Amino acid sequence: DGxxxxxxxxxxxxxxxxxxNSIYADGGDGAPGGDNTYDLTAPFIAGGRGGDxxxxxxxxxxxxxxxxxxxxxGGWGREGFWDSSNSNTYVSRGGDxxxxxSVSVLTHTLTTALVGEIYxxxxxxxxxxxxxxxxxxxxxxxxGAGGVTVSGWQGDIWYDAYVEARGGNxxxxxxxxxxxxxxxxxxxxxxRDGDIDVTGYLSVRGGNSGYGxxxxxxGGDxxxxxxxxxxxxxxxxTFLDRSKTTTVTRAI
Numbered sequence: 161d162g163x164x165x166x167x168x169x170x171x172x173x174x175x176x177x178x179x180x181n182s183i184y185a186d187g188g189d190g191a192p193g194g195d196n197t198y199d200l201t202a203p204f205i206a207g208g209r210g211g212d213x214x215x216x217x218x219x220x221x222x223x224x225x226x227x228x229x230x231x232x233x234g235g236w237g238r239e240g241f242w243d244s245s246n247s248n249t250y251v252s253r254g255g256d257x258x259x260x261x262s263v264s265v266l267t268h269t270l271t272t273a274l275v276g277e278i279y280x281x282x283x284x285x286x287x288x289x290x291x292x293x294x295x296x297x298x299x300x301x302x303x304g305a306g307g308v309t310v311s312g313w314q315g316d317i318w319y320d321a322y323v324e325a326r327g328g329n330x331x332x333x334x335x336x337x338x339x340x341x342x343x344x345x346x347x348x349x350x351x352r353d354g355d356i357d358v359t360g361y362l363s364v365r366g367g368n369s370g371y372g373x374x375x376x377x378x379g380g381d382x383x384x385x386x387x388x389x390x391x392x393x394x395x396x397x398t399f400l401d402r403s404k405t406t407t408v409t410r411a412i
Contacts, residue, residue: 162188162235165214165261177220179276181228187211187235187258187283193250194241204243204252210235210283210328213261213298223270224304229277234258234295234328240288250333253290257283257328257367260298260345271354272304275311275321282328282342282367289336294328294367297345297383307354310362321360323347327367327380337377341367344383351389 165185170177190208213232218224237255242248260280265272282295300323302308310321327342344364349356366380 161209161255162190162211162258164211165232167214168216170218172220174221176222176224177218178225179218179228179230183216183228183230185214185216185232185261187213187233187261189235189283190238190255190286192238192241193252193288204241206253207238207240207255207286207288207292209255209292210237210258210295212258212295213280215261216263218264219266221268223267224265224272226265226274226276226278230263230279232261232263232280232298234260234281234283234298236283237286237292239286239331250287250289250336252288254286254288254292254331254339256292257285257295257342259295260325262299264301264303266303267305269305271307271309272302273309273311274302274323274360277322279322279324280345281324281326282345284329284367285331285339285370287331287333287370289333291331291333291337291339291370291372293339294330294342294380296343296380297325297327297364299346300325301348301350303350304354305352308349308351308356310349310358310360322363323360324363325383326363326365327383329368330370330377332370333372336372338370338372340377341369341380343380346384346386348386348388356387356389
């Protein structure tokens with residue numbers, strides 16, 4: 161099976177954090193299934209499961225600006241053993257996709273701004289005589305004391321800005337049983353005193369099911385997106401003012 165993604169912590173106790181490149185904490189992919197001829201009770205090895213995504217935490221005293229990408233996806237499950245010498249089909253199970261990991265971004269005084277990509281999605285599964293299931297989506301939390309912006313605009317240029325915690329897709333096998341899609345994860349945008357402005361893309365869709373002979377497989381349930389204005393809690397205080405504006409122009 162694939163290994164679990166690691167842990168990355170970035171913290172600025174007095175200033176800001178700006179990220180222009182990529183941060184990876186993905187789970188590893190599984191290994192393909194094989195032929196285990198020395199064990200007559202289990203002659204064929206199933207495809208390996210994808211490893212779960214890791215954890216990325218970014219915390220700044222003032223603001224966080226992300227112009228790159230953060231990835232904590234689950235690894236892909238791999239295909240079972242394909243018996244090309246006899247049946248010319250899969251003869252062992254495909255591996256499940258790994259679950260998405262966790263990404264948290266927190267600012268204490270100013271804003272969190274994203275013109276980039278954050279992924280914590282479940283891994284896709286591998287095919288087999290019983291195809292694996294897609295991994296569940298992970299969790300993404302963006303907290304800005306003075307506001308949260310997920311925007312594709314940088315000056316006069318549009319870039320795709322994504323926050324994605326989708327479920328993994330299941331593979332198919334026309335001669336066997338298709339797998340189930342993974343459940344979508346969760347995205348939360350939390351602000352104490354400012355606004356939430358989203359002109360990018362938020363996705364917590366469930367994974368697609370794989371087709372097969374029978375029984376029928378199913379797609380994964382969609383996840384949750386939460387917007388919290390004035391819902392900040394900490395240091396003995398709870399802010400309940402919810403009169404701020406929220407703008408959402410794209411959500412998939």
